Every structure is written in C-alpha cells, then in structure tokens.
Amino acid sequence: MQIAIDGPAGSGKSTVAKIVAKKFNFVYVDTGAMYRAVTLYAKINQIDYEDEQEISEKIPLISLNFIPADPVQKVILNDQDVTEAIRSQEITNNVSLVSSYQKVRDEMTERQRQMTENSSVVMDGRDIGTTVLPNADVKIFLIASVDQRAIRRFKENKAQGSSATLDDIKKEIVARDYKDSHRLISPLRKDDDAIEIDTSNLTVDQVVNKILKIVKTRA
Numbered sequence: 105m106q107i108a109i110d111g112p113a114g115s116g117k118s119t120v121a122k123i124v125a126k127k128f129n130f131v132y133v134d135t136g137a138m139y140r141a142v143t144l145y146a147k148i149n150q151i152d153y154e155d156e157q158e159i160s161e162k163i164p165l166i167s168l169n170f171i172p173a174d175p176v177q178k179v180i181l182n183d184q185d186v187t188e189a190i191r192s193q194e195i196t197n198n199v200s201l202v203s204s205y206q207k208v209r210d211e212m213t214e215r216q217r218q219m220t221e222n223s224s225v226v227m228d229g230r231d232i233g234t235t236v237l238p239n240a241d242v243k244i245f246l247i248a249s250v251d252q253r254a255i256r257r258f259k260e261n262k263a264q265g266s267s268a269t270l271d272d273i274k275k276e277i278v279a280r281d282y283k284d285s286h287r288l289i290s291p292l293r294k295d296d297d298a299i300e301i302d303t304s305n306l307t308v309d310q311v312v313n314k315i316l317k318i319v320k321t322r323a
C-alpha cells in the first residue's frame with residue numbers, strides 16, 4: 105500500500121502523514137528531510153549552494169538513515185544525528201535551490217522508491233504523487249491559505265525560541281512555494297488523480313479522519 109501526501113509548506117503534511125502511518129503501522133517517509141539533509145551536507149562541507157556540479161558529484165557520498173522515534177523521526181546523515189540541524193533557517197532558505205538540481209532529484213527519487221520495496225508507506229513531499237510514486241493507491245494534496253500556514257509555522261518556531269516574525273515566515277513560505285512550483289524538474293503540483301483537501305479551517309484530527317476514510321475505500 106502506498107499513500108502519497110503532497111502540498112506546500114505548512115499545509116500539515118508531516119503532522120497528518122505521521123499519524124496515518126502509525127494507525128496502519130506503515131513506514132513514514134519524510135522526503136523533505138532528505139532534501140534538507142543534502143542541503144546540510146553542502147553546508148557542513150563548505151560547498152556553495154549554487155555549485156550544482158560539486159553537489160551533484162558528492163551525492164553518492166551522502167548516506168541517509170531514518171530512525172523511528174517520538175515525536176520526530178531521527179535523521180542520520182553520514183552517522184551524525186542531524187534531526188534538528190536540518191530545520192535551521194539557513195537550510196530552509198536554501199533547500200529549494202539544492203532540490204532543484206537534476207542529479208539531486210534523480211538520486212533522492214531512486215532512494216525513495218527503494219524505501220517502498222519491502223513495506224507499505226506513507227510518503228510526504230512535493231512530487232510524490234506526480235513523480236516518485238505515480239501508481240500510489242491514495243494520493244492526497246493538502247493546501248491551506250498562506251496566512252494560515254504562516255501562523256502555524258510562527259507558533260511552532262516561537263515554541264522553539266525563534267525570534268522570526270510572522271511577516272518573515274510568511275515571506276519565506278511565499279518564496280519557497282514559488283521556487284518549488286516553478287522549477288523545471290518535478291515541480292510542486294497536484295496530480296490529476298490526487299484528492300485535494302483544504303486544511304485552512306480543519307483540525308489535525310479532521311484532516312486525518314478524511315484521509316483514513318479515503319484509504320479505507322481503496323484498501
């Protein structure tokens with residue numbers, strides 16, 4: 105069973121994907137964390153984010169592992185726990201550029217498909233329904249107003265002690281949405297057979313229940 109959940113930043117993908125995966129005991133794959141880890145690899149190794157060639161050449165040296173843990177899955181990059189480091193503002197600001205590179209996308213797509221070989225998955229990202237798992241049993245496309253998404257991120261960041269203003273966050277989200285949906289390779293887009301859910305005025309539980317109902321009709 106493959107469940108693909110796509111959508112822009114703050115639409116609620118990872119929150120609901122984790123809950124749905126737990127309900128069915130499926131593996132949860134956070135593909136955004138993979139692109140964030142590649143971006144962090146460039147930072148750690150002092151490779152310019154603009155240097156597509158160098159990043160593309162280094163891709164085979166990047167080992168990525170996910171360790172299930174509550175409340176967040178641990179992300180291991182070449183034996184180092186980078187769970188928190190991949191969420192920094194610098195990585196968030198540069199991940200759309202790094203994930204627009206052909207070699208980066210080809211390699212991550214290949215690794216994501218391998219993760220579905222022996223298990224049922226809930227996979228979230230931007231191009232899961234359109235590119236990574238075009239034959240997924242269920243395709244969900246989550247959307248929400250940019251104001252709502254910015255407020256959600258603002259609350260999360262504030263709880264973690266960040267001083268970023270609501271306006272800063274809104275600008276960052278708008279810029280990332282634009283880059284993610286206008287890149288040439290596998291842009292963020294709703295696949296024709298994906299079911300769109302606007303989460304602006306829904307609670308997490310309401311979104312999860314909608315998805316569970318859809319999954320049950322396809323199982």
Ligand code: CDP
Nearest residue numbers: 113114135136137139199200203229230231
């Ligand atoms: O959690 P948030 O919505 O902030 O972003 P994420 O899911 O961690 O993804 C970070 C970035 O990785 C996105 O803005 C995209 O640039 C890229 N990404 C992608 O290109 N393709 C995916 N399947 C997942 C993420």
Ligand code: CDP
Nearest residue numbers: 113114115116117118119256303306307308
């Ligand atoms: O993965 P994505 O960037 O799409 O969103 P997320 O990281 O799951 O963040 C969404 C935030 O909004 C979390 O703090 C959720 O608790 C909250 N939220 C939600 O996900 N869905 C709703 N329907 C309402 C709130």
